[in-house]
Amino acid sequence: MTIYRYDKSFEGLLTAIFYAYTRRQFPDRLVGCGEPLPLFADEVFEVVSDAAHADRVWKGLERKVKQRELLSAITFAWLSELPEVDMLLFRYIRKLFDFKGNFSFNLGDADVLQVHKIWRKVSQERLRVCQFLRFQKTADGIYFAALAPLYNVLPLTLPHLTDRFADQSWLLYDLKREYGYYYNGKEAEEVRFADRPEHLRTGRLDASQMDADEAAFQQLWQTYFQATAIRERLNPRLHRQNMPARFWPYLTEKYGK
Amino acid sequence: MKSSVLDKLKILAESAKYDVSCASSGTSRSHRSGAIGSAAGWGICHSFAADGRCISLLKIMLTNYCMYDCAYCINRRSNDIPRATFSVSELVELTIEFYRRNYIEGLFLSSGVVRNPDYTMERMVRVAKDLRTVHHFNGYIHLKSIPGASEALVHEAGLYADRLSVNIEIPNEQSLQMLAPDKNFQSVFSPMRYIQQGVLQSAEERKHFRSAPRFAPAGQSTQMIIGATPDSDQSILRLSSALYRRQSMKRVYYSGYIHINKYDTRLPALRQAPLVRENRLYQADWLLRFYQFQVDEIVNDAYPNLDLEVDPKLSWALRHPEFFPVDINKADYELLLRIPGVGVKSAKAILFARRYGRLGTYQLKKIGVVMKKAQYFITTAELPSPTIQEISPEGVRRLLVKPNKQAADERQLALSFPDDV
Numbered sequence A: 001m002t003i004y005r006y007d008k009s010f011e012g013l014l015t016a017i018f019y020a021y022t023r024r025q026f027p028d029r030l031v032g033c034g035e036p037l038p039l040f041a042d043e044v045f046e047v048v049s050d051a052a053h054a055d056r057v058w059k060g061l062e063r064k065v066k067q068r069e070l071l072s073a074i075t076f077a078w079l080s081e082l083p084e085v086d087m088l089l090f091r092y093i094r095k096l097f098d099f100k101g102n103f104s105f106n107l108g109d110a111d112v113l114q115v116h117k118i119w120r121k122v123s124q125e126r127l128r129v130c131q132f133l134r135f136q137k138t139a140d141g142i143y144f145a146a147l148a149p150l151y152n153v154l155p156l157t158l159p160h161l162t163d164r165f166a167d168q169s170w171l172l173y174d175l176k177r178e179y180g181y182y183y184n185g186k187e188a189e190e191v192r193f194a195d196r197p198e199h200l201r202t203g204r205l206d207a208s209q210m211d212a213d214e215a216a217f218q219q220l221w222q223t224y225f226q227a228t229a230i231r232e233r234l235n236p237r238l239h240r241q242n243m244p245a246r247f248w249p250y251l252t253e254k255y256g257k
Numbered sequence B: 001m002k003s004s005v006l007d008k009l010k011i012l013a014e015s016a017k018y019d020v021s022c023a024s025s026g027t028s029r030s031h032r033s034g035a036i037g038s039a040a041g042w043g044i045c046h047s048f049a050a051d052g053r054c055i056s057l058l059k060i061m062l063t064n065y066c067m068y069d070c071a072y073c074i075n076r077r078s079n080d081i082p083r084a085t086f087s088v089s090e091l092v093e094l095t096i097e098f099y100r101r102n103y104i105e106g107l108f109l110s111s112g113v114v115r116n117p118d119y120t121m122e123r124m125v126r127v128a129k130d131l132r133t134v135h136h137f138n139g140y141i142h143l144k145s146i147p148g149a150s151e152a153l154v155h156e157a158g159l160y161a162d163r164l165s166v167n168i169e170i171p172n173e174q175s176l177q178m179l180a181p182d183k184n185f186q187s188v189f190s191p192m193r194y195i196q197q198g199v200l201q202s203a204e205e206r207k208h209f210r211s212a213p214r215f216a217p218a219g220q221s222t223q224m225i226i227g228a229t230p231d232s233d234q235s236i237l238r239l240s241s242a243l244y245r246r247q248s249m250k251r252v253y254y255s256g257y258i259h260i261n262k263y264d265t266r267l268p269a270l271r272q273a274p275l276v277r278e279n280r281l282y283q284a285d286w287l288l289r290f291y292q293f294q295v296d297e298i299v300n301d302a303y304p305n306l307d308l309e310v311d312p313k314l315s316w317a318l319r320h321p322e323f324f325p326v327d328i329n330k331a332d333y334e335l336l337l338r339i340p341g342v343g344v345k346s347a348k349a350i351l352f353a354r355r356y357g358r359l360g361t362y363q364l365k366k367i368g369v370v371m372k373k374a375q376y377f378i379t380t381a382e383l384p385s386p387t388i389q390e391i392s393p394e395g396v397r398r399l400l401v402k403p404n405k406q407a408a409d410e411r412q413l414a415l416s417f418p419d420d421v
């Protein structure tokens, strides 16, 4: 069994593909550095991540594949962080390269179907973050939002958020992965914090951290949320289905529910 | 923000909530420098109310005082309810502050009629105008035009709003006049026509001058109340289909009548809103817009009302066994769309996947075809299984309708509009 060992980065994955093609030897398994090797490993090749190699692979894909969704499916699926997604993507990218003619989502193929499914799930989560993130205005004028998405989708929300909230500065934080993006009115950059104060654990500001009007607007929104529901048509099942309970702790209108 | 705003918000949101349309789709506009916000094209739901409905826009009334007395309306003059009026600046500030916190996509503003239609319409237009010109608000704005408003004001509204709407409410003029004596079809259809003209004119001008102002880029919509009058689904859907022929008409909404004004004997005493019928109408509307159905195929003199037991596409298929079974591996797109259990997405996926080989049940399931329904209407790469031809339409209906479950489940019926109708 041939094993490729790499650093579990996206660049590393693309580098592994580069070597597979130049060495004409395709791995049966991918393992991360430090992970135990499977029992029957007879050859282990160490992949050293290399930006130039990775770039060549990606450029090659862009040249080969006309339908852009097929490529964005790769990044989306990667950010799912699901176990074994790396090997799946390895096979998928190989299929993209080896296919003669114009490839499209051939859902009859198990790998393509699987990537397609993960892609849709991750897109769904990306959308949910765009829907359900709630900014709270801090005393120093920064808008702060935190949530804990299923997949690592924050990077995918940036194009939408930097466009929409272009004229305010904000911090969007992933409580699960403990990092976020700070947008300063011009560009968004990744941020991590050495220690984790209360609001980076709960996602909520306390009264002293808030802008003078913040509590009032939160109350206005809660009031609106209550008032707009039609009592004659209450439908808790549909409500939950559309707005999964895992988002509730971070939703202003659901505080205390 | 003064505390009085909180009370007003409560009153005016309660008053506005029966207007069903929540969509904020139809406009894509990215950020402009110095402006607030963008419109996302597909319309984002930011929250879901306890009734399961999407909250996309701040749906609110400017005032719920009204000089009219429409029988079906909570805000009618003769109702003794708390009344309130927002000032233009209060509403503008609320919209912007909500938007900045990602609560909403924008504003959906309606109003009761005070003094006269134009007086009211003018104040609504001022809210939109202030948002756009003073605060450079770039989010979504939907204005509900007041019946009887003048052409000049409707035109001005279209310059600031993404979408305009005029609610028909009752699909038949006689019933409308009986229930809403201050309104008639003309007061509804004239503003609709102004909107249509504005949209066409702006499209024409923009062909010549890229910078010509846009007019209600997301077009117009309307709403009909279902079950307040004896009108059949046929008359409702015929009207919808006629409305969709105008290119500016993007959505017709159907709102199951809720018996709020119990004292008014002109109205039927429904114990609960006709939710199943409402859902069937949305499904039929979907067929009109995306499945290339003609209205007479869905409802006609022989079948003036939609089948409550099964969805309108299945109902059509059961009435037309001669079209089936359809060969999944050969049929063209239009015919694939006719198969119960095959939606727009799966029909397209079938066309794609067919290029790589013949499709069987396994692939169809993977594609998202609802085989539970589709199996009786198709042939695949595999050995034939019994279809509607062998089982008969009545047999298929019996197999697909779960006995009694529906009645018990009525209140919980998912009112979403699934792709696979």
Ligand code: SF4
Binding pocket: B066, B067, B068, B069, B070, B073, B074, B075, B076, B077, B111, B112, B113, B180
């Ligand atoms: S005009 Fe509008 S707000 Fe006034 S009673 Fe009629 S429907 Fe209600």
